[in-house]
Amino acid sequence: MPLYTVHHTTAYRFRRPVKLGQHQMLFRPRDSFDQRLLACRLEVHPEPAEVRWIHDVFGNCVTLVDFNISAEALEFETTIHLEHTPENTPDFRIEAYAREHPFSYDRSELPDLEPYIRRHFRDDRTVDNWLSKFIAPGQSRPTGQLLMTLNEAISEGFSYRRRTSQGTQTPAETLGLQQGTCRDFALLMMEAARSLGFAARFITGYIYVPDRDGPVRLGGGSTHAWCSIYVPGSGWVEFDPTNGIVGNRELIRVGVARNPAQAIPLSGSYWGDPDDEAGMEVTVNVKSEPAGHALI
Structure with missing residues (x-):
């Protein structure tokens, strides 16, 4: 049974400090018979005023991140560790x-x-x-x-x-x-x-x-x-x-x-001008871990 670690970073840059609005994240895997979440970590810079979790209308686990600060940079870093049971071939047992x-x-x-x-x-x-x-x-x-x-x-x-x-x-x-x-x-x-x-x-x-x-x-x-x-x-x-x-x-x-449109990994808002955006960088690394690997 493979063990996977997913490291996902999204960084925003602005040309001047902007007031950060609420951001919504979809990064926590859905637990099921074929995959089981073992550990999960979220780091946000600058530090948010509040982080809370909800289930949306589809049962997805959504993270809501609120701020009360202005900043020239915003970074989200998530790490998840999970067990995964692969289906090597489709098993069409059809009625x-x-x-x-x-x-x-x-x-x-x-x-x-x-x-x-x-x-x-x-x-x-x-x-x-x-x-x-x-x-x-x-x-x-x-x-x-x-x-x-x-x-x-x-x-x-x-x-x-x-x-x-x-x-x-x-x-x-x-x-x-x-x-x-x-x-x-x-x-x-x-x-x-x-x-x-x-x-x-x-x-x-x-x-x-x-x-x-x-x-x-x-x-x-x-x-x-x-x-x-x-x-x-x-x-x-x-x-x-x-x-x-x-x-x-x-x-x-x-x-x-x-x-x-209902399944965007990360979305949010800020108060400022469109020209304030200086760019965004996304990095995702999915690695297979050996059995018994220490959790994050």
């Missing part, structure tokens, strides 16, 4: 009624799944046109095979380009550019899956990138994003279209949401 697509979700689950089935870009047919190139409308296909085909189509058909600007491209923009970030690819897969009637949700977290003896992984050095699709009998199955991963292998889940 009989859902083994072939298309299908309808069970009525007892539908009210809770409906928000995740609803498309965000209903009037844009770009995704439907793209899907029609390799998925015949109305044709019956094995559900697991269909989802893996969709994941591979994005992984193999688009170029990864790291982008420092905030926000997420629309699926139409990603299709037009044929490139994007992990957040862009996750949103594209979600919209494509929803157009096929699947429930899909966005995931933010980290990816372990082996220094050696492993394949190249995209999205390392910063936070990572992927998605999960609800499959009856298997539950929420994770798909990373950036790297073509199915399952949680090398993926550390921190937060889930209905759309990317």
Whole structure:
């Protein structure tokens, strides 16, 4: 069972002292059967007036940091240590009624799944046109095979380009550019899956990138994003279209949401002018630790 340590630093610089407003952080992993948080540490400079924790509407653990000071620099440093149980291959144990697509979700689950089935870009047919190139409308296909085909189509058909600007491209923009970030690819897969009637949700977290003896992984050095699709009998199955991963292998889940804007790792405000911003630096390091390694 791998042990991972994640060290994440975000530093803001300003051209003159600005009054710092509340900041919201999403960095504490969700405990589950496949990952268990062992230790966690947060350091903030300058020292905040208050730090408190809440659970948001999705059950994510959110940190709220308040200040009563002005400063020319602001730095957040987090370290987490966790156990991780990888799924090396997808285990699609699908209920009989859902083994072939298309299908309808069970009525007892539908009210809770409906928000995740609803498309965000209903009037844009770009995704439907793209899907029609390799998925015949109305044709019956094995559900697991269909989802893996969709994941591979994005992984193999688009170029990864790291982008420092905030926000997420629309699926139409990603299709037009044929490139994007992990957040862009996750949103594209979600919209494509929803157009096929699947429930899909966005995931933010980290990816372990082996220094050696492993394949190249995209999205390392910063936070990572992927998605999960609800499959009856298997539950929420994770798909990373950036790297073509199915399952949680090398993926550390921190937060889930209905759309990317609801799962931003760090956001906040300050009182000042836009020109006061002098830059931001983000550093993420995910390391595998030997069993018995001392906790932070």
